[in-house]
Structure formats: structure tokens, C-alpha cells
Amino acid sequence: MKVFYIGILMILIGVLLWLIKIYTLGTGLLLAGILLLISYIYHVRKPKTETIIDERVERINDKAGNYAFWITIATLSIVFWINFYGIKVSMKDIYMITLLAGIYSWIISRFYLSRRDMR
Numbered sequence: 168m169k170v171f172y173i174g175i176l177m178i179l180i181g182v183l184l185w186l187i188k189i190y191t192l193g194t195g196l197l198l199a200g201i202l203l204l205i206s207y208i209y210h211v212r213k214p215k216t217e218t219i220i221d222e223r224v225e226r227i228n229d230k231a232g233n234y235a236f237w238i239t240i241a242t243l244s245i246v247f248w249i250n251f252y253g254i255k256v257s258m259k260d261i262y263m264i265t266l267l268a269g270i271y272s273w274i275i276s277r278f279y280l281s282r283r284d285m286r
Contacts, residue, residue, distance in 0.1 A: 170203065170207045171204065171207055173203065174200045174201075174203035174204040174207060175200070175204070176200075177196050177197075177199055177200030177203065178196070178197055178200035178201065178204075180196050181193045181194070181195070181196030181197035181198075181199075181200060182197065184196060185197070223284060224281075227277060227280045227281050227284060228277065230276070230280055231273050231276040231277035231280055232273060234272065234273075234276040235269055235270075235272040235273035235276060236269075238268060238269070238272040238276075239265060239268055239269035239272065242264065242265055242268040242269075243261075243265050246261050246264055246265065
């Protein structure tokens with residue numbers, strides 16, 4: 168139930184920040200609160216036997232996290248060397264590329280490892 172209250176609180180703070188014209192932070196908190204509520208509702212509606220993490224899922228998450236970490240480090244190195252050798256990349260773009268590479272590599276590697284493990 169704490170997650171539900173945290174999601175509602177994030178939405179309310181986001182609306183408050185939106186009203187005092189801090190649009191970027193307000194929008195971020197609104198979206199994060201809405202996503203938190205949606206994921207909480209999805210999690211609550213699942214049967215109790217599906218939400219327990221077994222050893223296989225824990226191992227897949229560990230491997231996917233390891234692969235995502237190294238892919239993120241490699242992406243950061245590539246972006247650094249691209250920036251070093253002439254193509255100027257802004258700091259905002261470096262943050263965005265690194266963040267998206269890390270998130271998507273974790274999702275894709277988790278999907279791949281779970282499919283590979285089912286065979």
C-alpha cells in the first residue's frame with residue numbers, strides 16, 4: 168500500500184510544481200507517479216504465486232544487469248571517443264544516449280535470456 172501512496176504523492180507534487188511553473192520537474196514527477204500507479208495496479212492484480220521470484224528469474228536478472236552494465240560502459244566509452252575525435256556531443260546527449268543504452272540493453276538482454284532459458 169505504501170507504493171500507492173508514494174505514487175499519489177508524486178502526482179500531487181508534480182501538479183503543485185506545474186502550478187508554480189516548474190514544468191520540467193512537474194512533468195517528470197507526474198509521469199513517474201502515473202507509471203508507478205500503473206505498475207502497482209498491475210502487480211496487485213497478479214496471483215501471489217506469479218509474483219514470487221524464483222532462482223531462475225533471479226539468475227536471469229543478474230545476468231541481464233551484468234550485460235547491461237558492460238554495454239552501458241562500452242556505449243559511454245564510444246561516445247567519449249566520438250566526442251574526443253571531433254564530433255562534438257553535448258552533455259545532455261551523452262546523458263540521454265547512456266541512459267537509453269543502459270535501459271534498453273537490460274530489457275533486451277532480460278528478454279533474450281528468459282527466452283533462451285526456456286528452451
